[in-house]
Amino acid sequence: MAIDVSMWQGRLDAGERGDTTRLFQVVRPLGDDVPPGAPVLLGFACDEGVRRNQGRVGAALAPREVRRALANVPAHGLPVLFDAGDIGCPDERLEDAQQALGAAVHALLAQQARPVVVGGGHEVAYGTYAGLRAWLEARGDSGRLLIVNFDAHFDLRTARPANSGTPFDQIAADCQARGAPFAYSCLGVSRLANTPGLFARAAELDVHYVQDFEMQERHLEQRAAELDRRLAEADHVYLTIDMDVLPASVAPGVSAPAAYGVPLAVVEELVKRVQRTGKLRVADIAEYNPTFDVDRHTARVAARLVYQLICG
Structure with missing residues (x-):
């Protein structure tokens, strides 16, 4: 996958005192020389799932814009950030794109890298999960996997073909087929964005969820304690x-x-x-849509979250 270096441009403060290094100065194209534990940014330039889900397309442009927003951020001691380029979705072949993403995530984990995937619609989740699951299987690791999703939506739709609203139902089906537990925690669910049928599906799958009105700053201590208990029971975490x-x-x-x-x-x-547990294996962000952004506000927020994932 080719790297678009034009996205990695920023300010040079060579005349200033101290460390003025910014992320664009430490980015390297992905090669075979990835040190263990090094962060790797991988784009999933796809919103075919959003289109299938009757949503507003444009999230396929997100990986490019997130890189632009990250480029000028101070590195604060991060020695290197690898860019693995983007996986696209040509000819609306979502399933092929998810398979390619899974293969790329698997390969990065096999290199002992720390992959952070930037979508794209939330169909990114099934590809990310598939890569993590393949890596665990290749190691013969049957440890308990916890999926933590910050989301207004359950994304447990049962209709097919797959779309941005189905990834966690697909993961649940995969877990059932493998005889593995489906440990899914969805934080920030909006009652106004999910039908009673989706709440029923969540109950059927024993999904742990917290609604948005219970996820405010006054609830942080309680939510943190709950999350800590779930993390303690897990061996591996996928964060989305x-x-x-x-x-x-x-x-x-x-x-x-x-x-x-x-x-x-x-x-x-x-x-x-989640990061402090040392159990986070892979993370992704989804549904940033530059087409509808205002003065790049969302790009900066997305970049802040990615920065936390690569540097935290």
């Missing part, structure tokens, strides 16, 4: 952040803006708690 979990005033450029949402401070603090 749908940008529409945030209020529309914070993240206007998403496929489905949230009228209420979860504060960024809450999301970021809980993400940090």
Whole structure:
């Protein structure tokens, strides 16, 4: 996958005192020399799932814009960030794109890298999961996998073909086929964005969820304690952040803006708690839609979350 270096441009402060290094100065194309534990950015330039789900397309442009927003951020001691380029979705072949993403995630984990995937619609989740599952199987690792999703939506739709609203139902079906537990925690669910049928499906699958009005800053201590207990029971964690979990005033450029949402401070603090466990294997963000952004506000928020994932 070719790297578009034009996205990695920023300010040079060579005349200033101290360390003035920015991320664009430490980015390297992915090669065979990835040190263990090094962060790798991988784009999933696809919103075919959003189109199939009757949503607002444009998220396929997100990986490019997130790189632009990240480029000028100070590196704060990060020695290197590898860019693995983008996986696209030619000819609307979503399933092929998800398979390619899974293969890429598997390969990165096999290199002992720390992959952070930037979608794209939330169909990215099934590809990311497939790569993680393949890596665990190749190792003969049957440890308990916890999926933590910050999202206004369950994404448990049962209709097929696959779309941006089906990935966690697909994962549940895969777990059932493998005889593996489906441990799924969805944080920030909006009652106004999910039908009673979806709440029933969540109950059927024993999904742990917290609604958005219970995810405000006054609830942070309680939510953190709950998350800590679930993390303690897991051996591996897959973390996924749908940008529409945030209020529309914070993240206007998403496929489905949230009228209420979860504060960024809450999301970021809980993400940090996941990271501190040492169990996070792969993470992704989804549904940033540059087409509907306002003064690049959402790009900066997405970049902040990615920065936390690569540097935290």
